[in-house]
Amino acid sequence: MARPMGSVRLKKASPVTLAVGAALCIFILYFLIGSSAPDFSASRKATAASHPLSPPTSPFRKTTTGGKLKAPPVAHYNLNDVSTTSQPLENRENILVLTPMARFYPAYWDNLLRLDYPHELITLGFILPKTKEGNEATKELQKKITKTQKYGPEKDRFKSIIILREDMDSPLSSQDESERHKMENQKIRRAAMAKARNSLLFTTLGPSTSWILWLDADVIETPPTIIQDLARHDQAIIAPNCFQRFWNAEKKEMDERPYDFNNWQDSPTALDLAKSMGPDDILLEGYSEMATFRTLMAYLATDDGLLHEEIPLDGVGGAALLVKADVHRDGAMFPPFAFYHLIETEGFAKMAKRLGWQPVGLPNYKVYHYNE
Amino acid sequence: MSLKHTALPISSYQPRGTTPALRRRTQSLVRLGAVAALLFLIVLFYLSRRSGSSALSVFSLGLLSSSGGGYGGDFQLETVRYHDLSSVQGTARGWEREERILVCVPLRDAEEHLPMFFSHLRNLTYPHHLIDLAFLVSDSKDKTLQALTRSMEEIQAWEDEEMHFGEISIIEKDFGQKVNQDVESRHGFEAQASRRKLMARARNWLLTAALRPYHSWVYWRDVDVETAPYTILEDLMRHNKDVIVPNVWRPLPDWLGGEQPYDLNSWQESDTALQLAETLDEDAVIVEGYAEYATYRPHLAYLRDPYGDPDVEMELDGVGGVSILAKARVFRYGVHFPAFSFEKHAETEGFGKMSKRMGFSVIGLPHYTIWHEYEPSVDDIQHMEQMKREQLAQEQAEKEKAEKAQRVKESFGDATKQWEKDKSEIQNIAIQEKKKEAAAAAAAAVAKNKPNAQAAAGKQEEKVVARDELGESKA
Structure with a gap:
């Protein structure tokens, strides 16, 4: 249509052309910068996989050719060489931080960024439900990730990040505090939680991973050295104490209170109770209807106690938990069914014990839970 | 643009x-x-002010893209991966929906089996680019690792791109197994529980290192399968079950009946076994196929009908590990091979039990059979040795007999000649005598009765010939 008028238009519209040209230049440049690679150090590039089909605990080389990919290489992994020691930093051991996430708390992410373990050795794994809430959390999480991985300083960037979406329907529509903690809902909720944890764990655990740090999405404050501090104990499974900060109206000041009651030592009462139960019934902690008289680590913290004091545990919570990869590789998982009348993280502790691993807890080493 | x-x-x-x-x-x-x-x-x-030297590389990467693909210094990294697990559920027609399948193969001193295994692998009809392979080489004293690497690299370098597989992971991990891999110690009853627990650990290590968020299926396969249909992945997948196993038999020498059920770990639970389980202590492991634990369970293997419909399904509680197809979701949700006594079972049987416990379907195909390699058992070997001894003894006996006959022949052969010589001499003498007699008789008969004397001489000659024949056949 515009054909015969071409030259005439050009004559008249030369400033427009200029503008268009300039805009185009800017567009091209924007495109170039937008797709630009973050510059990673040589050591990071050395650990990168050469093909997208690779363990997600490593980044991979983007194909820029646009053509067909080469056949994936034959990759060797010697798991005899993967060490899990009390000095993870010196031995440059890879950490996998796993978080099942229903809501995104910016404070959680900020706390992650504050970890002073080298970020190039940390892989993050998330699993989020496919609900409206989950979609929102995913969006917010992705925003933060892009900010850090693409535009953040190199020391902030993590080795790799995996975001998974759950493949099961959320058993409970509401994530409300009160609804979530109702006893009859607990078994269903925790079974779903166990499946989410297992899905996350077994698809992301890579051949180079030494430690797994389970960190709940609502744990918003940990010491920045938590990885080194917990690994120092050289324990198969180690749980810090999870507290919550709150405004104490009586004292008129900020105070803290125990939050996670799933770290415990067994009691004869609980064992007797278990014996009288049906095969699919579970014992739960923190409900007055079911008094177990277990020794709860949450109440063992003392103001003048040693920070690194250890106690053996029979049940653990998932708020924060450092686990040697060997434990999970041997098969210890989070039972979504009644395993010795225990479920999820508590069942995990029992299964680990059946495999010969002893969980321990640190009553005076604290992490803090979000206060809703 | x-x-x-x-x-x-x-x-x-x-x-x-x-x-x-x-x-x-x-x-x-x-x-x-x-x-x-x-x-x-x-x-x-x-x-260039903002990020040092990168601007130039950014520029060149954007326009001269070919420089980014090489192994040189400059390439872009992707650090973030996003996967929706609901899109990798696994369906009956995975090959059409591009569903990725992880093939797990535990190996130990398996060098001799590899050529056969790779011929099976190459022949699989499931699209190769959707198959990811993971091998665990543990405690091997032979050249399993080298042979495996060489074979895999050859396949990935083939010109025919359709032969190329997806991700290939060769994982080494030694568990310090003290149990010998020879037939006797492998199948001895005493060694079973600890052997099964170690095998379970190996399987779990392999799976946890190789399972990815993009897998829809996981297939476990032993290297020592001799015969299996090329379409086995599709055949099992079509049933769309959470866990499914074929029947596993093995060929036998003719003297043992030609064939035999091999995998007795695929079974249905029985009341007897459940009662037995209650009497055992926490760490005990029930193993099938041993007289020590009489479970009276219906075994998949014994239900085979060679002419039966291969699509017939049977509910199972325990499964064998020779060939298991499972949805990746089963493993994602936490089912694994218990390296401890789970409901009194370990490894693949415990896997079946745990799958059931978590509500997954566990199915066996009694009339769809694959064939395990025949490795003679201790009894078989003894029997074969016995047979060999008998055969040798028989051969020896035959040889001796032949020799004896030869000797007899040799020592009596001379006699025969002598005999013949003697015989002919005797005959000659006899004939001469007869002639003389005949002549005398004839002379007499001439005198008395001529024709009568001639007949008598003929009779005498016949008798001598008959005696000769007898003597020869005796010699």
């Missing part, structure tokens, strides 16, 4: 004989170019 593209229509539609317009256009183009170049330089300068 580039500058050149938009400039094209302008140069294509030049009006004829309008020089001023052309000049003006040239001017505008020059101006445009100048502005663009200026802008570009500014941005480039800004970039």
